[in-house]
């Protein structure tokens with residue numbers, strides 16, 4: 001794995017930089033197109049096309065650009081506008097908060113129940129290892145709500161609301177995070193729900209509806225992709241003890257067992273920010289995502305040689321598997337043990 | 352060449368700019384403006400390269416038309432010049448060589464092919480007119496005072512000619528009547544960029560004394576040979592003690608000049624700019640101790656005594672930098688804890704929140720934290 005990483009890092013250069021600049025260019029054109037069409041959204045075809053273009057723009061901004069840039073994948077370009085230190089994405093979640101909960105917590109402690117707060121986002125029961133209680137009866141309902149308002153869920157994520165409820169954390173501890181959230185979300189709401197509608201004058205309600213629809217589509221899409229990354233059947237979760245004192249090889253192994261890929265066309269991969277290559281992303285979070293496809297051959301090959309699972313499937317299959325899990329885990333009798341959980345203790349020769 | 356239009360006059364700037372920013376959030380409006388014209392920007396100085404030519408075998412001279420965010424410069428100042436090479440943004444410091452009074456507002460830079468060669472090599476072989484570059488506002492206090500002094504001595508070596516060339520051109524353009532001595536050292540006569548122009552300026556202006564010295568050739572076309580020395584100066588520029596003096600060049604030249612001026616208690620009349628990076632001087636009063644932490648990235652390591660920029664890079668961080676020798680300030684970052692010392696000035700900064708230049712600052716006496 002380290003050798004593969006080295007080979008790709010040495011090969012990074014102009015093509016990757018041009019690729020990203022090209023994606024940014026496409027994204028901003030889609031954005032302008034979407035805004036323009038929605039301004040004349042009184043005509044139904046313009047409305048539909050406008051929502052589509054704007055939703056696409058937001059999806060690309062969040063996934064292929066935002067998520068990946070904020071991972072520092074393109075820091076070597078030394079471009080201020082595309083640097084993980086300064087980049088902001090088109091969602092209500094401030095990048096700095098996200099980088100903490102995602103880059104640090106989630107990527108370091110992937111799928112460790114109790115540490116990786118992306119396991120169910122502190123709202124859902126996504127692993128048998130999370131103890132069932134009455135609250136989890138609503139699991140499917142919460143999932144639908146989370147999917148609908150996903151950007152807001154991601155925004156609140158770093159507040160660690162569930163810890164506030166249990167009293168592990170005090171309200172006052174969140175003031176820094178809260179300040180940033182308020183500032184960022186006011187700007188986002190201001191643009192999508194006040195300024196652009198106002199600019200369309202008498203058609204303000206139509207623009208507003210269009211912007212809301214685009215945000216909704218983006219939410220559903222990102223939720224689906226992200227949940228398919230870690231929660232389809234066969235993806236392992238870990239306990240804190242299992243992950244204590246693990247070696248680099250064991251870390252690679254946990255990333256591998258804790259992630260799942262989605263198959264699809266090249267365009268599909270772009271729209272997922274190449275998170276369809278979630279396995280490769282977790283093994284190499286700071287390598288430009290467009291390289292994951294080419295890296296996957298080596299990873300898959302290594303998995304075969306060492307008899308390790310390489311979890312992959314089409315979007316609908318993976319999504320179905322996640323939905324089933326969400327519903328199943330709402331029920332009290334789904335305890336630990338009815339899923340074979342590979343453990344991190346397996347010999348990590350693969351790395 | 353007309354100045355590129357920039358969408359920010361008067362009322363528009365007051366209402367339009369904040370509105371644009373609100374609409375473009377979370378991105379900068381520049382991201383959209385540059386779709387129309389790549390030099391458009393609300394605040395950044397960008398420019399387009401209008402001409403490129405070879406001014407000496409190893410030197411390339413280029414002219415840049417800046418956009419209207421450019422606030423002008425004083426002769427002797429430099430900018431951080433950024434362009435994209437093989438996908439990566441690269442920055443270097445270059446002095447402006449044109450006159451303050453250049454009528455088209457074109458900025459000229461002369462770049463010598465350096466040993467590192469990455470940026471200068473690109474400028475030499477691949478730069479084409481029409482390329483868009485980013486530059487900062489002019490920086491630096493290596494400038495002529497105003498009103499102008501009665502006598503000016505400009506000493507330069509090699510590529511150190513660039514800032515003093517701007518000074519000479521500026522003085523000639525404004526009809527300065529005091530005495531100007533232009534003392535320039537190179538290895539070979541053919542290495543001098545602006546050679547013809549220098550000859551012409553000296554011929555046209557009686558008050559300009561031109562002394563070109565070749566240190567590796569027996570060439571005394573201006574009647575002077577050999578390396579810089581007190582005797583040489585005494586003989587060719589007898590009035591040097593009264594002149595307001597500037598020196599720009601290699602560390603060796605700058606040190607020799609500084610030493611002579613110090614010997615005569617004339618430091619107040621001398622301004623110096625050095626062109627090659629200083630060796631890291633480890634403060635003599637203490638051993639190298641403590642830990643260096645970079646708070647944003649959560650990385651830390653034992654202090655190695657090297658400049659903080661290098662220590663950050665050793666940990667895999669890639670902070671912005673330009674000159675790597677303390678003159679451009681692109682590497683400036685906030686230090687949140689600990690004491691640091693500036694390698695050039697020796698100044699120790701102790702206040703907890705201070706902006707420091709990572710490339711010329713080393714930790715002293717214990718732990719240091721930088722917001723990076």
Ligand code: FES
Nearest residue numbers: 673675680682710
């Ligand atoms: S890089 Fe120029 S001041 Fe540090």
